[in-house]
Amino acid sequence: MPLRGLRAISVSALLLAAATRPAFATLGEQEASIENDRVRLQGARTSVAAGNGFAVHEMVTASGATVREYVAQATGRVFAVAWQGSWQPDFRQVFGSYFQQYVQGAQAAHGNRARRGPVVIEQSGLVVEMGGQPRAFYGRAYVPQLMPQNMDTGTIR
Amino acid sequence: MTGGLLRRTALTVCAFSSWLLITACNGGSTPVSPTPPQAIAPAGPNVIPITVNLGPLGVADNIAYTSVTICVPGTTTCQTIDGIQLDTGSSGLRILSSALSLPLPSETDASGHPIVECLQFVASYSWGSVRIADAQLSGEQAHGIPVQVIGDPQFPAVPDSCSSTGPSADTVETFGANGLLGVGVFRQDCGSACSVAGGANTNMYFTCPNTPCQTIAVSLAQQVVNPVWMFSSDNNGVIVELPPVATTGQATASGSLVFGIGTQSNNALGTATALTTDLDGLFPTVYNGRSYSGSIFDTGSDALYFLDSRTAGLALCPDANYYYCPATPQNQTATVQGLNGKAGAVSFQVASADTLFANSVLSAFSNLAGPNPGQFDWGLPFFYGRNVFVGIESQSTPAGFGPFWAF
Numbered sequence: 001m002p003l004r005g006l007r008a009i010s011v012s013a014l015l016l017a018a019a020t021r022p023a024f025a026t027l028g029e030q031e032a033s034i035e036n037d038r039v040r041l042q043g044a045r046t047s048v049a050a051g052n053g054f055a056v057h058e059m060v061t062a063s064g065a066t067v068r069e070y071v072a073q074a075t076g077r078v079f080a081v082a083w084q085g086s087w088q089p090d091f092r093q094v095f096g097s098y099f100q101q102y103v104q105g106a107q108a109a110h111g112n113r114a115r116r117g118p119v120v121i122e123q124s125g126l127v128v129e130m131g132g133q134p135r136a137f138y139g140r141a142y143v144p145q146l147m148p149q150n151m152d153t154g155t156i157r
Numbered sequence: 158m159t160g161g162l163l164r165r166t167a168l169t170v171c172a173f174s175s176w177l178l179i180t181a182c183n184g185g186s187t188p189v190s191p192t193p194p195q196a197i198a199p200a201g202p203n204v205i206p207i208t209v210n211l212g213p214l215g216v217a218d219n220i221a222y223t224s225v226t227i228c229v230p231g232t233t234t235c236q237t238i239d240g241i242q243l244d245t246g247s248s249g250l251r252i253l254s255s256a257l258s259l260p261l262p263s264e265t266d267a268s269g270h271p272i273v274e275c276l277q278f279v280a281s282y283s284w285g286s287v288r289i290a291d292a293q294l295s296g297e298q299a300h301g302i303p304v305q306v307i308g309d310p311q312f313p314a315v316p317d318s319c320s321s322t323g324p325s326a327d328t329v330e331t332f333g334a335n336g337l338l339g340v341g342v343f344r345q346d347c348g349s350a351c352s353v354a355g356g357a358n359t360n361m362y363f364t365c366p367n368t369p370c371q372t373i374a375v376s377l378a379q380q381v382v383n384p385v386w387m388f389s390s391d392n393n394g395v396i397v398e399l400p401p402v403a404t405t406g407q408a409t410a411s412g413s414l415v416f417g418i419g420t421q422s423n424n425a426l427g428t429a430t431a432l433t434t435d436l437d438g439l440f441p442t443v444y445n446g447r448s449y450s451g452s453i454f455d456t457g458s459d460a461l462y463f464l465d466s467r468t469a470g471l472a473l474c475p476d477a478n479y480y481y482c483p484a485t486p487q488n489q490t491a492t493v494q495g496l497n498g499k500a501g502a503v504s505f506q507v508a509s510a511d512t513l514f515a516n517s518v519l520s521a522f523s524n525l526a527g528p529n530p531g532q533f534d535w536g537l538p539f540f541y542g543r544n545v546f547v548g549i550e551s552q553s554t555p556a557g558f559g560p561f562w563a564f
Contacts, residue, residue: 008255008406011360014259024369063359063360064350064359069556071194074384084361086350087277087350087359087360087361088277088321088322088438090318090321090360091323092317093321099321102323103323103324105321106281106324107323107324108322108353109280109329109479110280110281111477111479112216113214113217113218113333114214114216114217114326114330114331114333114334115218115280115331115333115459115479116278116333116457116458117279117281117458117459117460117462117479117481117527117529117534117536118279118458118462118528118529118532118534119279119479120478120479120528120530122478128531130279130280131279131462131529131532131534131536132279132451132532133246133247133278133279133341133438133452133453133455133457134246134247134248134276134277134278134344134532135347135348135437135438136438136439136451136453137185137277137279138532139450142270146460157531
């Protein structure tokens with residue numbers, strides 16, 4: 001399945017940084033923690049690309065999900081994560097310290113009717129959007145306060 | 158797009174009180190013959206009734222329920238369980254343990270340890286043992302199939318790799334049904350990703366000789382299976398047949414789930430156009446001139462979930478950001494496309510969820526919608542007022558091999 005939303009980032013705007021070591025991190029954490037997280041997610045491969053004020057680290061997790069993490073160049077912190085695949089990635093690892101906030105937001109999003117469908121969690125410090133069905137999941141999460149200035153959230157795919 | 162035709166057809170369907178319709182087209186441009194009136198199959202050996210109602214909790218919206226009879230394998234010790242949600246978005250039969258009174262045998266691995274499953278949904282998971290049962294759906298039978306018993310008290314310890322999906326849906330209160338009848342386009346719930354030792358770790362099948370439970374590879378034959386595929390006949394797909402629903406909502410909507418495609422006099426394809434999907438069951442939807450990949454048809458989603466407030470021009474509900482609440486009902490159109498080049502134009506309405514839900518006795522809504530940024534999830538409202546065929550992967554039908562959708 002082709003990766004969704006790649007066209008949102010102009011390919012010409014990406015500088016492939018093949019020399020950078022394999023890297024992966026958790027939402028809100030420093031880029032320096034990335035290799036440890038890659039191991040815990042049993043990531044099979046990674047690639048790195050650079051946008052305007054941020055870098056994108058991509059990997060395929062052991063569950064087969066493609067995960068992209070967005071690192072702000074100014075702070076070195078992961079401000080966004082996007083995923084897509086037949087199965088979901090480990091959200092404890094992907095969300096890190098935001099995991100409990102995600103769980104509480106997801107509980108609220110199911111409403112009092114046990115609603116099933118896409119979930120949008122929109123809080124001041126965390127935005128999560130996710131959807132799909134078994135064998136085809138997708139989603140993204142970002143921390144608005146950590147994003148590079150003037151960055152369009154539509155870029156996060 | 159065929160705007161003129163759409164408007165005329167929409168007005169026709171308006172007279173039937175539904176705002177959601179499909180006009181099948183070739184290549185998205187040439188209209189085929191006018192859509193004949195919808196015919197919902199009466200009771201029969203390959204038909205089970207489905208009903209949208211408030212469900213076992215008394216609060217459900219747009220969930221189609223049915224009942225299934227399951228038996229201890231090879232015996233006449235059986236139980237009929239109602240309040241089972243019809244789900245074209247997954248494959249496999251699942252029962253909440255609190256609704257089950259039968260002593261079903263466990264499915265075991267090569268070492269004799271019971272197999273336990275974690276089924277991950279969008280932002281929840283259901284954990285429970287895999288057990289063997291005979292399933293009877295009207296005159297159709299699936300013998301000795303693996304089913305999931307959700308919330309099985311024998312396996313209370315949920316591994317972290319399962320609960321990482323988010324909140325649990327292991328009780329009737331959190332699941333919203335007594336079980337799930339998954340009759341999607343796939344034969345098994347997982348497929349080859351779970352059957353290859355050392356393959357992708359889908360965090361789906363486990364054994365628990367010790368705590369925590371460990372993931373294992375499970376053969377296709379041991380995976381929780383789409384029961385339709387296990388029937389001796391009428392096993393190539395299903396038809397979801399639900400009537401139109403008034404724009405103001407209805408207390409109930411009753412229709413049929415028909416087994417087989419082109420195998421009996423009551424399941425002919427007729428004028429329906431088949432749209433094939435990719436191997437993940439996905440297809441594109443074109444909206445306002447832009448194509449969005451990764452679309453799904455899903456009776457298990459309670460609304461038409463598409464795009465976002467800004468792109469769709471629809472206000473979110475002030476008290477629930479998962480539904481749209483436009484000040485007045487808005488009419489919209491989109492085109493769904495098969496990978497085989499066939500397409501269908503969809504005309505639908507979005508009304509305010511707050512207005513629809515104001516009357517708590519109503520459960521069926523043809524114009525309930527919500528956001529799904531960058532994506533289209535055609536939930537149960539899509540199915541009102543038309544017969545929708547679900548072609549199972551690799552199964553032969555008069556429309557070719559699945560996976561496909563037809564209407």
